Amino acid sequence: MKRPLFTSDSDRSxxxxxxxxxxxxDAPTSQPFVTMWHDEDRVETVSWGEFRRRAEAQAVFxxxxxxxxxxxxILVMPQGISLMSAFVGAMMIGAIPAILAYPNFKLEPTKxxxxxxxxxANLKAKLIGLDEDFPQELIDCVTxxxxxxxxxxxxxxxxxEGSFRRREVLPTDTAFIQHSAGTTGLQKGVALSHxxxxxxxxxxxxxxxxxxxxxxxxxLPLYHDMGLIACFMLPFVYHIPLVMQSPTDWVVQPxxxxxxxxxxxxxxxxxxxxxxxxxxxxxPARNRSDYDLSCVRAFINCSEPVKAESIDExxxxxxxxxxxxxxxxxxxxxxxxxxxxxxxxxxxxxxxARLWIDKSRLRDQHRAVPVESESTGATCVVSSGxxxxxxSVRVVDPELKDLPEGQIGEIIVHSDSLFDGYYGRPDLSxxxxxxxxxxxxxxxxxxxxxxxxxxxxxxxxxxxxxxIYPQDIEAIISLHPHIHDGRVVAFGLYNPGLGTEDIxxxxxxxxxxxxxxxxxxxxSLRNAVVAELGxxxxxxxxxxxxxxxxxxxxxxxxxxxxxxxxxxxxELALAN
Amino acid sequence: xxxxxxxxxxxxKDEVIRNPRISLDEETAIVSGGLIDSMALVEILAKLEDVTxxxxxxxxxxxxxMDTVARMFATAARVGKPRQRSLNGKN
Numbered sequence: 001m002k003r004p005l006f007t008s009d010s011d012r013s014x015x016x017x018x019x020x021x022x023x024x025x026d027a028p029t030s031q032p033f034v035t036m037w038h039d040e041d042r043v044e045t046v047s048w049g050e051f052r053r054r055a056e057a058q059a060v061f062x063x064x065x066x067x068x069x070x071x072x073x074i075l076v077m078p079q080g081i082s083l084m085s086a087f088v089g090a091m092m093i094g095a096i097p098a099i100l101a102y103p104n105f106k107l108e109p110t111k112x113x114x115x116x117x118x119x120x121a122n123l124k125a126k127l128i129g130l131d132e133d134f135p136q137e138l139i140d141c142v143t144x145x146x147x148x149x150x151x152x153x154x155x156x157x158x159x160x161e162g163s164f165r166r167r168e169v170l171p172t173d174t175a176f177i178q179h180s181a182g183t184t185g186l187q188k189g190v191a192l193s194h195x196x197x198x199x200x201x202x203x204x205x206x207x208x209x210x211x212x213x214x215x216x217x218x219x220l221p222l223y224h225d226m227g228l229i230a231c232f233m234l235p236f237v238y239h240i241p242l243v244m245q246s247p248t249d250w251v252v253q254p255x256x257x258x259x260x261x262x263x264x265x266x267x268x269x270x271x272x273x274x275x276x277x278x279x280x281x282x283x284p285a286r287n288r289s290d291y292d293l294s295c296v297r298a299f300i301n302c303s304e305p306v307k308a309e310s311i312d313e314x315x316x317x318x319x320x321x322x323x324x325x326x327x328x329x330x331x332x333x334x335x336x337x338x339x340x341x342x343x344x345x346x347x348x349x350x351x352x353a354r355l356w357i358d359k360s361r362l363r364d365q366h367r368a369v370p371v372e373s374e375s376t377g378a379t380c381v382v383s384s385g386x387x388x389x390x391x392s393v394r395v396v397d398p399e400l401k402d403l404p405e406g407q408i409g410e411i412i413v414h415s416d417s418l419f420d421g422y423y424g425r426p427d428l429s430x431x432x433x434x435x436x437x438x439x440x441x442x443x444x445x446x447x448x449x450x451x452x453x454x455x456x457x458x459x460x461x462x463x464x465x466x467x468i469y470p471q472d473i474e475a476i477i478s479l480h481p482h483i484h485d486g487r488v489v490a491f492g493l494y495n496p497g498l499g500t501e502d503i504x505x506x507x508x509x510x511x512x513x514x515x516x517x518x519x520x521x522x523x524s525l526r527n528a529v530v531a532e533l534g535x536x537x538x539x540x541x542x543x544x545x546x547x548x549x550x551x552x553x554x555x556x557x558x559x560x561x562x563x564x565x566x567x568x569x570x571e572l573a574l575a576n
Numbered sequence: 577x578x579x580x581x582x583x584x585x586x587x588x589k590d591e592v593i594r595n596p597r598i599s600l601d602e603e604t605a606i607v608s609g610g611l612i613d614s615m616a617l618v619e620i621l622a623k624l625e626d627v628t629x630x631x632x633x634x635x636x637x638x639x640x641x642m643d644t645v646a647r648m649f650a651t652a653a654r655v656g657k658p659r660q661r662s663l664n665g666k667n
Contacts, residue, residue, distance in 0.1 A: 037636025251614045252621060252642075253634040274615075283616040464615065500616070519599070526610030536610040 019169045019194040023237040024052055033235070035243045036081050037260060048079055048239070051088075054081070054156065056164070058089025060201050061157035062127065063164035065149070069094030071126035072177065072423075074119065075153070076100050078131060079222060079246040082155045084232060086129055087222075091175060094167035098123060098177035098189060101534065103138065110251045119186040121149045122424050122557040129153040146466050165378040166436040171195035177423055178225050178335045184469035189423035190335045199231065200338035200417035201237050207343040208268065209297065210234075215241045219250035219257065226303050226465070229339035230270045254284045258291040258321070270331070270405035272303040272465025277310040277499030280317035288524040294322035298346050302331040303465040305453060308354060321355075325349040332384035332453055337415040338437050341393060342451045344385030352382040353450045366408040368452065383450035390416035395446055400434060408445045410457050412437040459558055462494030463535045464500050468492075470558065473537070476528050477507050482521060484508040487548050487550065489561040493572065495538070502538035504572065506565050509542050518542060539572065541565065577602060579629050584645050587623050592616050607639050614632040614639045624648050632658030 017023050027033070029049035036044045067070040073090045075097055082100065090097040128150045130139065139150060175197050177189040177196055193466045204210075209281070216235050220227030235242040243264045250257055257279070261269065271279075277300075281497065293567065301311060311328050326349035332342040344352035351409040372376045387393045394402055395409040403409040414437050421429030432439050441458035444451055460466045473490035477483055487508035492501035513521075522540055549560040566573055577585075582666075585600050593600075593611055606612050617639060623634055624642075627650070636655040642648050 037635065040633050042635075248614060249635050250640055252617050252637055252639065254618060256634045259634075259667065278615060283621070464613075519597070523609065527605075527608070528610075530613075531609030536613045 002386060016301045019173075020170045020175055020197060020233065020237065021088070021169060021194075024048070024055065024088065025029075027052065027239050029238075032241050033239075034081050034084065035241065035264065037243070037245045037249070038257065039249070041254075044081065046362065049305055051081070051085060054085035054129045055088040055092060057157045058200065059092040059155070059164040061153070062086075062090055062095065062129075063093055065094060065127055065151050065155065067095045067127050068165075070173070072094065072096045072098060074098050074100055074116075074125045074128045076102060076130050076134065077153060078102050078133075079244070081220060082131065082153065087176070087232075091169070092166065092529045093164050094169050094173065094215035095126075095545055096174045096176055096177065096191070098125075099228065100179065100186075101221065101223045108557050112401075119179075119189075121283055122506060123189055124424065127151055143513070169194065171198070175545050176228075178228055179223065182493060184242075184472055185467060187425060188424070189425075190419050190422040190427055191421070192338055192417075192419055196340055196417040196419070197229070198413075199390065200340070201234055202345070203390050203401070203417070204230070204234060204279060205238055205338050207340070207346065207388050209347050210240070212240070212269075214238075214267045215243065217243045217257065217261050217269040217568075219263070220245050220270060221247050224274070224303070224465070225333060225335040225339050226270050228331075230300075230302075232428040237481040247454050248486075254279055255287055258283065258287075258293070261296060262290070262292045267295055267297045268300070270295065270300045270302050272462075272500070273301055273305060273307055273310050274464050274498055276301060276314040276328075276402040277307075280313040283317075285317070288321055290316070291318070291321040293318060293327075294324060296324065296327055296328055297420060298329045300329045300331050300343075302333050302340075303454070304332050304462040306352075306382045306384060307496075307499060308382045309496065311382065326351045328352075328424055329495060330382060330384045332442075332451060334413070334438075335442060336419045336440075337391065337413055338417040338419075338431070341391050341413050341415065342385040344383065352385055355383070355447055355452065357381060362408070362454070368406040368447060369409065370447075381452050381454065383447070383452050385451065386449055387451065391571065393446070394437070394450055395444060396427065400437075403445075406447055408443055411442045411444045411451070411453065413440055414438070443550075459491065461490070461501050461503055463492070463503065466535065468533060469534060472533060473503060474504055476532055476558075477525055477540075478503060479528075480507075480509050480521065480525060482513045482517065484510055484545060487545075487556060489548055489556045489558050489565075491562045492540075493560055503535060504541075504562075504565070505537055506541040506543055506548065506561065508545050508548055511545065513542075541569070582630065583627055584620075584623065584648065585651045587589055588612075588645070591623075592619055599644075603644050605643050606627060606645075609643075617642050620648070620655075624652055625656075628652045628656060629659060631659045632656050 027048035030043050030047055033048045033051045034046050073095050087097045125148045132152050154352045170195050175194040177191050178489040179186055179189055218231035219230050222228050241262055243266055328351055329344045330352040331340050333340045356378045358369045358371045359377045359379040361367050361369045391480045392414045394412050397409050442453055444453040459470050470490040474488040478485050490505040493504050495502045526537050549557045551557040581602055614656055630652050633645040
C-alpha cells in the first residue's frame with residue numbers, strides 16, 4: 001500500500017524542519033540509510049543511528065581543529081560514507097562544507113596547488129579535509145590562503161573528550177556550497193541556505209510523489225548538484241534509504257547498477273543523458289534476463305541536454321527487464337536554484353512530452369515549428385517537463401524581453417530556492433542575476449506549458465554530465481612552449497555515438513615546429529588536459545600561425561573558429 | 577611482446593582509440609595519458625576477459641589498474657577467476 005509523505009500526517013514530512021541538521025535528529029535510528037557498494041565482496045550498510053554517531057564524531061574532530069560556525073571547510077575525499085558523515089558533521093557545528101572533486105593522482109603537484117589556491121582564497125576556507133590515502137606529495141604542494149589549514153579526516157575519528165559546540169543554526173544561515181568543475185567553475189561557489197535547500201527538497205519530493213517505500217540508487221559524484229541534492233540531501237531529509245557506488249566503479253562495470261537496483265529494489269535513479277545510451281550499449285545483452293526493473297518508478301535524465309534517441313535506446317534495451325511504461329523521465333536543474341527547476345510528471349504512463357519540429361527553421365529562425373514526424377527535416381525534441389511550484393521560467397531575448405511560445409531564447413529562472421550569489425564574488429553574481437532572475441545561459445523554448453532545452457548561449461562543454469569550461473582547456477594547451485600563447489580554441493561537439501559531447505581543440509603552432517615533434521606534443525597536451533580536468537580531448541588540431549579566427553577585440557572567436565574547423569575537416573562531423 | 581598483449585594493443589588502437597597513428601606499447605599510459613576516457617574501459621575490460629579467459633569481478637578493478645596493457649594483464653592475474661561455461665556454450 002502506498003504511504004505518501006504528503007498527507008495530513010505532516011509529522012513525516014520535512015515541513016517542520018527549519019535546518020538540514022534537524023532532519024537527522026528524528027531519523028529512524030535502526031533503519032538503514034546508506035548502502036555503499038565497494039566491490040562484489042564488500043558492501044557496507046550504515047543505519048541512521050550509526051550515521052549520526054559518525055557525523056557527531058566528525059563534528060567533535062572538526063571542532064577540535066578550530067572549525068567554528070560560519071567557517072568554510074573544503075572536503076576532498078573519495079565517494080563514500082566518510083565523506084557524507086564529514087559533510088553533515090561540519091553542518092552540525094554550523095560550519096559550511098564544500099565538496100571538491102577527488103584529484104586524479106597523475107596530476108602534477110604544482111598544478112594541484114594552483115587549483116586549490118583560488119578556491120581556498122575565494123571561500124576563505126578555515127580547513128581543508130583530506131582522506132587518509134591522499135598522497136603526501138600533493139599535500140606538500142598545497143599552499144593555500146592565509147589562515148587555511150589541512151587536516152586528515154579518518155573514517156572513524158578517535159572519540160575525543162567532551163563534545164562539540166552545538167550552535168544554533170538559523171534557516172537563513174548558509175548550509176553548504178556547491179561548485180561546477182574546473183578552475184573557472186571553482187570561482188563560482190554557489191552558497192545555499194538551509195531554508196533554500198529545504199524549500200527545494202519539499203518541491204522536489206512533491207513532484208516525485210516521494211513515498212516512504214522509495215529507495216534511491218546513485219553513482220553520481222557528491223561534488224555535483226545531482227549527486228549532492230537529489231541523491232544525498234533528498235534521502236537525508238526524507239529518511240529514505242540510499243544505495244550508492246562510486247562513479248569510477250560504475251563506469252568500469254556498469255552492469256552492477258542493474259544488479260544493485262534489482263537486488264535492493266531501488267525506485268528512483270538520476271542519470272545524465274549519456275548514461276542512458278552507455279547502459280544500452282555497454283552492458284552485455286546476455287545478462288539482461290537477470291534484471292528486474294519493475295521496482296523503478298523513475299529513471300530521471302538530467303544535467304545534460306536530453307536526447308530522444310538516448311532515451312529510446314535505453315527503453316529498447318531494457319523493456320524486456322520489466323521496465324515500467326512511463327518510467328523514463330526528464331528534469332532541468334542547476335546548482336544556482338539548489339537543483340530542479342522543471343520535472344516531467346512522474347506516475348503517469350506517458351513520460352515527458354515530445355514534439356516533432358522542423359530542423360531548418362529551428363536552426364535558421366530559432367523557432368520551434370511543429371511538423372509531422374514523417375516529414376522531411378523533422379527532428380524530435382523531448383521536454384524537460386513543467387516548471388515546479390515555487391519557480392518561474394521565462395524565455396527572453398538579449399534585452400530580457402519575453403519571447404512568444406515556440407521562440408528560442410535564453411532561459412531565465414526565478415525560484416524560492418534561488419541562491420543569493422556566488423560566495424565572495426559579487427562581480428560574478430552581478431553578471432548572472434538580473435532583477436531577481438538568474439540568467440542560466442541555456443537556450444530553449446516553451447510549448448504547451450513544457451520547457452524544451454535546446455542548447456547553450458554560454459560556451460560550457462558538458463561531458464558526461466560534467467561542466468567543462470573551454471577557457472580552462474585553452475589555458476592548459478596555451479602553456480606549451482610550441483603553441484602560440486592564447487591562440488587556442490576549444491569547444492564541445494555532440495557525439496551521437498556516446499550521447500554526450502566530445503572536446504575538440506585547435507591550436508596555432510609557433511614558427512619552425514617540425515612535423516616530427518607533433519606526435520609527442522599531442523601526447524603531452526592530452527596528458528596535461530586529462531591530468532588537470534579529468535576528461536580527455538577527443539581531437540586536437542595543430543594549425544599554422546594566424547589560422548584561428550579573431551574577434552574584433554583581437555581575441556580568438558570560438559564559434560567562428562569552430563565553423564571554420566568543421567568546414568575544413570568534414571570528417572569531424574562525419575566521425576560523429 | 578606476447579600474442580595476448582599484441583591482441584590487446586591492436587584492439588585498443590583499432591577499436592577503442594580508432595587511430596592507427598598512435599604509438600602504443602605495453603607501458604603506454606592510456607587512461608592517465610588522456611588517450612581514452614574511463615567510459616571506454618568497459619570495452620577494454622570485456623576484451624581482457626575474452627583474451628585471458630578469466631572473469632574479472634565487478635568492483636575489483638579501478639581505472640588505474642587498467643592504465644597500461646602490462647598492468648591490465650597483471651590485474652587480470654591478480655583478481656581474475658576461472659570463468660564458468662555459459663549456457664550458450666561460449667566461454
